[in-house]
Amino acid sequence: MAATVPTPQQQIRRRNLSRVLHALSDGGPASRAAIAARIGLTRAAVSTLAEELLRAGLLVELGPGRPDGVGRPGTALALDEAGACGLGAEIGVDGLAVRAVDLRGRTRAHTTLPGAHRASAPDAVLTRLARLLEETTGRLAAQGLRPAGVAVAVPGMVARGSTVVVRAPNLGWPVTDLAEHLGRLRAPLAVDNEANYGALAELRLGGRPPGDDFVHVSAQTGIGAAVVLDGALLRGARGFAGELGHVPVHPEGPPCACGGRGCLEQYAGEEALLRAAGSAPGSGTGRLAARAAAGDTAARAALAAAGAALGIALAGAVNLLDPRTVVLGGALAGLGPWLLPPLERELAARTAAPGGPPEVVVSAAGPGGPLLGAAHSVVRAVLDDPLAPAHLRAAAPAGRVRP
Amino acid sequence: MAATVPTPQQQIRRRNLSRVLHALSDGGPASRAAIAARIGLTRAAVSTLAEELLRAGLLVELGPGRPDGVGRPGTALALDEAGACGLGAEIGVDGLAVRAVDLRGRTRAHTTLPGAHRASAPDAVLTRLARLLEETTGRLAAQGLRPAGVAVAVPGMVARGSTVVVRAPNLGWPVTDLAEHLGRLRAPLAVDNEANYGALAELRLGGRPPGDDFVHVSAQTGIGAAVVLDGALLRGARGFAGELGHVPVHPEGPPCACGGRGCLEQYAGEEALLRAAGSAPGSGTGRLAARAAAGDTAARAALAAAGAALGIALAGAVNLLDPRTVVLGGALAGLGPWLLPPLERELAARTAAPGGPPEVVVSAAGPGGPLLGAAHSVVRAVLDDPLAPAHLRAAAPAGRVRP
Numbered sequence: 001m002a003a004t005v006p007t008p009q010q011q012i013r014r015r016n017l018s019r020v021l022h023a024l025s026d027g028g029p030a031s032r033a034a035i036a037a038r039i040g041l042t043r044a045a046v047s048t049l050a051e052e053l054l055r056a057g058l059l060v061e062l063g064p065g066r067p068d069g070v071g072r073p074g075t076a077l078a079l080d081e082a083g084a085c086g087l088g089a090e091i092g093v094d095g096l097a098v099r100a101v102d103l104r105g106r107t108r109a110h111t112t113l114p115g116a117h118r119a120s121a122p123d124a125v126l127t128r129l130a131r132l133l134e135e136t137t138g139r140l141a142a143q144g145l146r147p148a149g150v151a152v153a154v155p156g157m158v159a160r161g162s163t164v165v166v167r168a169p170n171l172g173w174p175v176t177d178l179a180e181h182l183g184r185l186r187a188p189l190a191v192d193n194e195a196n197y198g199a200l201a202e203l204r205l206g207g208r209p210p211g212d213d214f215v216h217v218s219a220q221t222g223i224g225a226a227v228v229l230d231g232a233l234l235r236g237a238r239g240f241a242g243e244l245g246h247v248p249v250h251p252e253g254p255p256c257a258c259g260g261r262g263c264l265e266q267y268a269g270e271e272a273l274l275r276a277a278g279s280a281p282g283s284g285t286g287r288l289a290a291r292a293a294a295g296d297t298a299a300r301a302a303l304a305a306a307g308a309a310l311g312i313a314l315a316g317a318v319n320l321l322d323p324r325t326v327v328l329g330g331a332l333a334g335l336g337p338w339l340l341p342p343l344e345r346e347l348a349a350r351t352a353a354p355g356g357p358p359e360v361v362v363s364a365a366g367p368g369g370p371l372l373g374a375a376h377s378v379v380r381a382v383l384d385d386p387l388a389p390a391h392l393r394a395a396a397p398a399g400r401v402r403p
Numbered sequence: 404m405a406a407t408v409p410t411p412q413q414q415i416r417r418r419n420l421s422r423v424l425h426a427l428s429d430g431g432p433a434s435r436a437a438i439a440a441r442i443g444l445t446r447a448a449v450s451t452l453a454e455e456l457l458r459a460g461l462l463v464e465l466g467p468g469r470p471d472g473v474g475r476p477g478t479a480l481a482l483d484e485a486g487a488c489g490l491g492a493e494i495g496v497d498g499l500a501v502r503a504v505d506l507r508g509r510t511r512a513h514t515t516l517p518g519a520h521r522a523s524a525p526d527a528v529l530t531r532l533a534r535l536l537e538e539t540t541g542r543l544a545a546q547g548l549r550p551a552g553v554a555v556a557v558p559g560m561v562a563r564g565s566t567v568v569v570r571a572p573n574l575g576w577p578v579t580d581l582a583e584h585l586g587r588l589r590a591p592l593a594v595d596n597e598a599n600y601g602a603l604a605e606l607r608l609g610g611r612p613p614g615d616d617f618v619h620v621s622a623q624t625g626i627g628a629a630v631v632l633d634g635a636l637l638r639g640a641r642g643f644a645g646e647l648g649h650v651p652v653h654p655e656g657p658p659c660a661c662g663g664r665g666c667l668e669q670y671a672g673e674e675a676l677l678r679a680a681g682s683a684p685g686s687g688t689g690r691l692a693a694r695a696a697a698g699d700t701a702a703r704a705a706l707a708a709a710g711a712a713l714g715i716a717l718a719g720a721v722n723l724l725d726p727r728t729v730v731l732g733g734a735l736a737g738l739g740p741w742l743l744p745p746l747e748r749e750l751a752a753r754t755a756a757p758g759g760p761p762e763v764v765v766s767a768a769g770p771g772g773p774l775l776g777a778a779h780s781v782v783r784a785v786l787d788d789p790l791a792p793a794h795l796r797a798a799a800p801a802g803r804v805r806p
Contacts, residue, residue, distance in 0.1 A: 008415050157756065166757045213640040227723065229637065236725020237616040238758060243722035246755035250654065251715050260718065260753035312654050315663065316719045319646040320630065322639020350663035352649035353560065354569050355641065 013049075014387055016041065020049050021058065021079065021383040025105070029062055029078035050077055057083045057395040058103065058386055079103035082144035084394035086378030087136065087187070089129060090153040090194065090371040093118050093170050093221045096129050098136050100145065101375045103382065105204075108145060109136050118221075119172035126181035133185055147187045148382045148394035151374040152178060153194040155220050160239025163191040169257050170221040188390045190377065194370035195224030195242055196233055198329050200380075201365040201373030203228060206327065213323045215314070216363070217244060218330040218370065221270050227321060245269060247313040267309035268339075270331060277302035285331045292338050303338035310339060311346025319352050329363030330370070336362045416452075417790055419444065423452050424461065424482065424786040428508070432465055432481035453480055460486045460798040461506065461789055482506040485547035487797035489781030490539065490590070492532060493556040493597065493774040496521050496573050496624045499532050501539050503548065504778045506785065508607075511548060512539050521624075522575035529584035536588055550590045551785045551797035554777035555581060556597040558623050563642025566594040572660050573624040591793045593780065597773035598627030598645055599636055601732045603783075604768040604776030606631060609730065616726045618717070619766070620647060621733040621773065624673050630724060648672060650716040670712035673734060680705035688734045695741050706741035713742060714749025722755050732766035733773070739765045 016039075023038045024030060030038065036046040053059040054077075062076040081102045090097045094117065100109040113132060117125055129152075137147060156168025163179040178191050199216035202208065211231045218224050223245035227234040234241050245265040246258045253262020266272050274281060277288055277299045291299035314326055326347075328336060344360055351357040365372055382391045419442075426441045427433060433441065439449040456462040457480075465479040484505045493500045497520065503512040516535060520528055532555075540550060559571025566582040581594050602619035605611060614634045621627050626648035630637040637644050648668035649661045656665025669675050677684060680691055680702045694702035717729055729750075731739060747763055754760040768775055785794045 008411065012411050225723070229632075234632065234724070237727040237761070238725055238756065240756035241723060241725040243725075243755045246722045246753070247719040248715050248753055249651075251652065258753070258755040260755070263753075263755075312651050313719070316650040316716070317723055319649045320628070320644060320720055320723065321637070322641055322644040322646075324640040350649070350651055350661075350666075352646045352661040352663070352666075353641065353643035358640070 014385065016045070017049050017053060017386050018384055020046060020053060021103075021386055024059070024077065024079050025103070025379075025383055029076040031076055035077065053386065056386065056392055057397040058382070058391075080395070081106070083146065083397065084148040084382050084391060085140060085145040086375045086380075086382070087133065087140070087147035087150045088153070088197070088371050088373070088375030088378065089133060089150065090374065091117065091125065091129065091155070091171070093155060096125070096132060097371050098132055099371050099375045100136060100140055100147065101372075101379055102145060103379055105376065105379065107375075108143060109139055111136060117171055122171075122173045122176040122181070125171075126176075126178065130182050130184060133182070137185070146394040147185075147378070148391045149188040149190060149378040150182065150185050151190040151192070151197070151377045152182070153197040153370040153374045154178075154191060155194055155222060155224075157240050157243075158191050158193055160235055160237075162239075163189055165191065187394070190381075192374075192377075193224060193226075193242065194218060194220060195226045195330075196235075197371075197373035197377060198363070198365065198369035199226030199228050199233060199327075199373065200377050201369040202327055202329065202363055203231065204376050204380075205372070206364040208325075212325070213321070214325040214327055214358075215244075215317055215321065215323045216327045216329055217310070217314070217332060219268070219270065219332045220330050220367075220370075223265050223269055223332075225317070227317075227323070229321075229323075244313055244317065247316055249309045249312050264309055264313040268306035268332075273302055273306050276305060285335060289334050289338075292335075300338060303335060304342050306335075307339035307342035308346050311343040312350065314343065315347050315350035315357075318347065318358060319350070322353060323358050325358050326360045327363050328360065329365065330367055333362045333366050417788065419448070420452050420456060420789050421787055423449060423456060424506075424789060427462070427480065427482050428506070428782075428786055432479040434479055438480065456789065459789065459795055460800040461785070461794075483798070484509070486549065486800065487551040487785050487794060488543060488548040489778045489783075489785070490536065490543070490550035490553045491556065491600070491774050491777030491779070491781065492536060492553065493777065494520065494528065494532065494558070494574070496558060499528070499535060500774050501532075501535055502774050502778045503539060503543055503550065504775075504782055505548060506782055508779065508782065510778075511546060512542055514539060520574055525574075525576045525579040525584070528574075529579075529581065533585055533587060536585070540588070549797040550588075550781065551794045552591040552593060552781040553585065553588050554593040554595070554600070554780045555585070556600040556773040556777045557581075557594060558597055558625060558627075560643050560646075561594050561596055563638055563640075565642075566592055568594065590797070593784075595777075595780075596627060596629075596645065597621060597623060597733075598629045599638075600774070600776035600780060601766070601768065601772035602629030602631050602636060602730075602776065603780050604772040605730050605732065605766055606634065607779050607783075608775070609767040611728075615728070616724070617728040617730055617761075618647075618720055618724065618726045619730045619732055620713070620717070620735060622671070622673065622735045623733050623770075623773075626668050626672055626735075628720070630720075630726070632724075632726075647716055647720065650719055652712045652715050667712055667716040671709035671735075676705055676709050679708060688738060692737050692741075695738075703741060706738060707745050709738075710742035710745035711749050714746040715753065717746070718750050718753035718760075721750065721761060722753070725756060726761050728761050729763045730766050731763065732768065733770055736766045736769050 036043045085102045095114040097112040164177045195218035198218040216226045225242045225244035246263045250262035256263040347357040422442045439446045488505045498517040500515040567580045598621035601621040619629045628645045628647035649666045653665035659666040750760040
C-alpha cells in the first residue's frame with residue numbers, strides 16, 4: 001500500500017517540476033536564474049529540475065540568451081516544440097473538427113470536416129472521428145510530435161471522470177462510451193462537455209487573472225455554461241453542473257425537451273431564436289446577425305427577447321455564485337451587439353449584491369473556444385504532471401520521428 | 404521574506420498535528436496506535452505529534468484504555484475538554500443568542516436574549532451583544548475554558564474575508580464593521596452570513612459524507628442558501644454567493660427590496676408567506692405550521708405556492724450546480740410536510756440531468772443551525788491549525804482557571 005503513495009519529498013519534486021514548466025508556459029523562454037526568480041526557488045534547485053525535464057524531452061536549450069537584468073547571460077530554456085503535444089477534437093451538430101497544439105501553445109494541425117450529426121448514429125460519426133484523429137496523428141509525427149492525450153468536446157452531458165456521454169439531445173445519441181470507439185489511439189482519452197472546454201480556452205487565452213471566478217456561457221445548438229471558481233471548473237456531484245440552458249425563465253412557458261417548461265433554451269437556444277425571428281431552421285446565427293445588422297425588425301425583436309431571457313437566467317446564476325465576470329462565448333459571441341443591452345439591463349435590475357452586477361464580456365476565444373480548450377487541456381495535463389507515464393512516452397526524445 | 408513562509412517540513416508537521424486532532428474529533432478517544440491506523444502514519448510519528456499537542460493543552464490522556472483489537476492496551480488520548488473552546492453568536496431579527504462548544508463538540512454555554520431588531524441601530528444591538536459575550540466568557544472561565552475565537556452569524560451580506568456587514572435589509576443597518584464594536588473581546592473575530600454557518604452545522608452534524616456537495620437553504624426572515632462543494636463553502640468573488648432568495652421565479656412578479664421583480668423571497672420569504680396565508684405580520688412560521696396542521700385552507704394554499712416557488716428556484720440552482728442533496732434548514736425545516744411535496748414536484752419536472760433530481764432532506768440541525776455552526780467554526784479553525792497563536796493562547800494550560 002505504501003509503495004503507491006508518493007512520499008512528501010516526491011510530491012514536492014513533482015510539484016516543482018510542474019512549476020518550472022508552468023513558469024515557461026506563462027512567461028516564455030527564460031534562463032535558469034530567471035525561472036528561479038519567477039517561482040521562488042534557488043538557481044541550484046531549478047538547475048536540477050531543468051536537467052530532469054531536458055532528459056525527459058519536455059524542455060530544450062535555446063543557446064546563450066540576453067542577460068536577465070544582472071549577471072552573466074544565461075542559456076535560455078524553453079518548452080520543447082517537438083515531442084509531446086495536445087490533440088483536441090470537437091463533435092458538433094454540423095461536423096467534426098480536430099486541432100493540435102504544442103507545449104508552447106501553437107497550433108500545429110487543424111482540420112474541420114462538415115457532417116450532418118443531428119439525430120445521427122454514434123457508430124458512423126465516431127468511426128469518422130477515429131480516422132480523422134489517426135490521420136492527424138500521422139501528420140503530427142512527420143513534424144516530430146506525438147499526442148500526450150486526446151480530449152474530445154461533445155455537445156452533451158458526460159458522467160464525471162468518465163468517457164461516457166449520457167445525454168446529447170442535439171445529436172440524438174443513446175448513452176455512448178467514446179472509449180469503446182476511440183480506444184485504438186494509444187493516448188489517454190478525455191471527454192467533456194463543450195462548454196467546459198470553452199471555459200478552459202477562456203481561462204488560458206482570455207487574459208483572466210489566476211484564481212478568477214467567472215460564468216462562461218457557451219451556445220452551439222443548445223446553451224451550456226461552465227462555472228469557474230478560483231480558477232477551477234465546477235463539475236457537480238455527477239459531472240452535470242452548468243446546465244444554464246435549463247434554468248427556468250418563465251415557469252409557465254413552452255415545454256422543453258428536458259421535461260421542464262420555459263427553460264432558457266426555449267428563448268435563447270438557436271432553434272428558438274431562429275423560429276422567433278422567422279428564419280428557416282438550421283439557417284444559422286451568422287445569417288441572423290446579418291439581418292439584425294441590416295435593421296430587420298423581427299430579427300432584432302427575437303434577439304432582444306433572447307437577451308432579456310439570458311439576463312434573467314444569469315441573474316439567478318449571479319445571485320447564487322457571485323462571479324467576478326460573465327463571459328459570452330460560442331455562437332452567442334457574434335450576437336453580442338444585440339444581446340448585450342437587454343441582458344445587462346435585466347442583470348443590473350436583478351442582482352441583489354451591493355456593488356451591482358458583474359461585468360459581461362464577449363469571449364476572446366470565440367466560437368472556436370471549445371476545440372482550442374480541448375487541445376490545451378492536454379497540454380495543461382502535461383505541465384501539471386510531467387512525470388505521468390503517458391506524458392513521458394509522448395515526450396521521449398528516443399521515440400521522436402524528426403522530419 | 405523566507406522567514407515568514409513555512410518550510411515544506413513545517414507545513415507537513417502542521418498538517419499532521421491537524422490530522423491527529425481531526426481523527427480524535429471524528430472518531431472519539433483513541434490510543435496512539437489507533438490514531439496511527441486511522442490516519443496512516445507510524446505509531447512513533449503519532450507519539451511525537453501527540454507529545455506536542457499534550458504540551459499545548461489541546462489533548463489529554465484518559466488513562467489506560469481497552470485494547471485496540473491487538474497488542475497491549477494503549478493509553479487513550481482525547482481532545483481536551485478544558486482550555487480552548489469555540490464561541491458562536493447570532494444576531495437575529497427577534498433577538499441575540501450565544502453558544503459555546505468545547506473541542507469535543509459539547510455545548511458548555513447557551514443563552515438567548517429576545518430583542519426587536521427590525522430597523523434597529525447597530526450601536527445599541529452590538530453593545531448588548533458585546534456584554535452578552537463578555538458575561539459568557541466569564542462563565543466559561545469558571546469552567547476552565549477560554550474562547551479561541553468568536554464567530555458571529557448575521558442575517559445579511561458580509562464582504563469576503565472581512566468583519567463588515569454590507570447589507571442587512573431585515574435589520575435595516577447601514578454598512579457596519581462588527582470589529583469596531585466587538586474589539587474588546589481579545590479573541591479573533593469572524594463574521595459570516597447565517598446561511599453559511601447553518602451549512603457548516605449541517606456538514607458537522609448532518610452525517611454528510613466528507614467532500615459532499617449540497618445546497619443548504621436557510622430561511623430566517625429572508626431566504627439564503629449556502630452552496631457546499633467538495634465539503635467547502637462557496638463564497639463567491641466578493642463573498643455574496645448563495646442569494647437564493649433573489650433568484651427570479653416569476654420575472655414579472657411583485658417588486659422586491661433588492662430592485663428586482665418576482666424573486667423567490669416574494670413567494671417563500673416569511674413576510675410574503677404570512678401575507679399570502681392571511682396571517683398577521685410577524686406572527687411567525689410556528690403558528691402558520693399549526694394552522695396548516697389543523698387543515699386551514701389558506702395556510703395550506705400559501706405553503707403550497709411557496710413550495711412550488713422554492714422548487715422552481717432550486718431547479719435553476721440544481722441545473723447549474725448539480726449538488727448531491729438539497730437541505731432545507733432554518734424556519735423552513737418546520738414547514739417541511741407542506742413545502743416538500745410541491746417543491747419536489749417542480750424539482751423533478753425541471754431537473755435536466757439524467758438520473759433525476761437530488762434528494763431533498765430537512766436539516767438535522769434545525770433552526771439552531773447557524774448559531775451551532777458559528778460555534779463549531781471556531782473549533783474547526785483550532786483543529787485545522789492548532790499552532791496559530793490565538794489557539795495556543797486559549798489552550799495554554801498555564802493560563803487556565805480551574806474551578
